[in-house]
Amino acid sequence: MNSATALLRRELRLAFRQGGDSLLVVMFFVLVVVLFPLGVGPEPGILARIGGGVIWVAALLAAMLSMDRLFQTDYDDGSLELLVLAPAPLEVLVLAKVAAHWLTTGLPLIIVSPLLALLLNLSPSGYGVLAAALALGTPSLSLIGAIGAALTLGARRGGVLLSLLVLPLFIPALIFGVSAVDAALLDLNSRPPLLILGALLLLALALCPWAAAAAIRQATE
């Protein structure tokens, strides 16, 4: 556990010192969402209806954006080999890295999401559910993305390939995330989709560190 916290602290420190990533991801997120009113027209009724989906898709793309660097820098500078050789189980270390990724990219998205909901004329009754859905969904995105990031280490055109591999796997989170928000907006019960999102997160927690660690071992071989 000591090693995992050490790794988490180092990742956060790196993110903090390099600045950049978190801020860029949030800016990208906001920009993509802002493009939609310009693209489909500023009619409030339309925006309110598609708002939940737009925010989710933008969050998906923003999570993708920072994903290819999750293991790549460590791979390039040799740190990843040493992480594989560390006595702690690699799965736990992967989890620590994913946690750091979520704290620096997923969490800021959740924080700005009410602001974007406001811009898209979403009814205030949906804000809470939107934040809850993102809170349950974005960690799954980080976890699933970690598999893709580990698989594409050292690949030609790794970034594009990563999206091809990971976006289809993001679809379940997208479907239930959006249906939770839509249910709240239509005054329906949003508990079932939220519970499914939670189940997806638990499943991802159980499987993804294992798969990503296997992929990293292959990459450093």
Add this chain to the structure above:
Amino acid sequence: MTLASPTFSATFSATGLSCVRGERGVFGGLSFDVSSGQVLYLTGANGSGKSSLLRVLAGLIRPADGTLTWNGTPISDTRDTHRERVRYVGHHDAVKPVLTVAENLSFWINLSVSEIEAENDPVMNALDHFGLKTLADMPARFLSAGQKRRLNLSRLIAAPAPLWLLDEPTTAVDRAGIEALDHALARHLGNGGMAIIATHDPLTADVVNLDVSDFPFAADMDTV
């Protein structure tokens, strides 16, 4: 200055080791023994598989054939404990430019050993040994290639472990740095440690040599 290192006594052996990278056989039928207090220098032409051999010994690569044992126990059965025994220095220095020199080192120590002996301050001792003490609070991006390598080598003495696997450890390092490594190595061996070093110019004259080019991979069409 003294570094408190535990005393080890062990034998690390390889029997009939062979390695395949991609579809290419690198070496085959390679055997050796290293015991506490011994150093084994790996020599051989470029591409003969020195680096691959070290990665096999570290446990990064699964050998295509053959066994590695530690005191007679196959390491394939005890991968977790093997990782605690090994300090591997590869081609890359694993130095993060935005962290300070001391932060870089203490992270790797935290990752390798469960408890740091606070009274000994292993980070400062190790940096001092490799002449980096004055740079401790400097972001590592200001380090030269040689200084980065020294920082990487400091891991060896800051977090002691019985088996050192060093791949061309003196690349970019100046004479003082080589001397520092030589001293650290002598003390490591004196404490019962062992080392396997891939190099073109062995540090000391009286050494055991293993020329990896002597073990070409015997390609057998049916096993491809």
Add this chain to the structure above:
Amino acid sequence: MHSFANPTRFLRLTRALQPWAAGVALVCLAAGLYFSLFASPADYQQSETVRIMYVHVPAAWMAMFCYVAMAAGSASFLIWRHRVADLVAKATAPIGASFTFLALVTGSLWGKPMWGTWWVWDARLTSVLILFFLYLGYMALYNAFDDQARGARAASVLALVGVVNVPIIKFSVDWWNTLHQPASVVRLDGPSIHPSMLTPLLLMAVGYTAFYAWVLFLRVRTEFAAEKIRALRFRQAAVPPARELKSQEG
């Protein structure tokens, strides 16, 4: 299972079985197509469009079967390092992708007269679409590395991750309300489909499976031949210079 891991034995087996697979595939597909297109009754609800089923349903079965085969091959490759298993998985991917594509296209053609739309975003269709992307991702990842062995291992891990999708496809029609009709052949209480329709359906299924085996054997043997050529070429290129270098040093 492990005895097939020996490449020589596996090659001998494929050489022996390939003509049989080809024969069964051709006979069953011909008979199946005759029965399904001419010698079976039209459905009282769906009229003639029901004939799409004989192409669509076995394709969907094969889409999943191929994925499971690919994942099993990948698992055996990752765990036991069986080279044959990897080649089977690699050879299965494009075949499985083609079956999946066929299932999606015929499903869409069937959907237009039945549901009045080419495509609906229900659980079954979406999860099959994801399956198609998984096949494409597997093939792209396999070829994305300069080191072939690395691509093989990475793609195998991906194939295993994607297995999660298979039960979702299978049970999506039971778990969610959907336009797609539930299973009517593979059911615990026996098939709920009339024998006059079941015969051509099963003939087609056997034909598809034999076709898969035929193409699989062909592709695996091609892979082996290609690998042998690469190995020979490498040995030709690598051996003499290494000797020269050594003699110079000595």
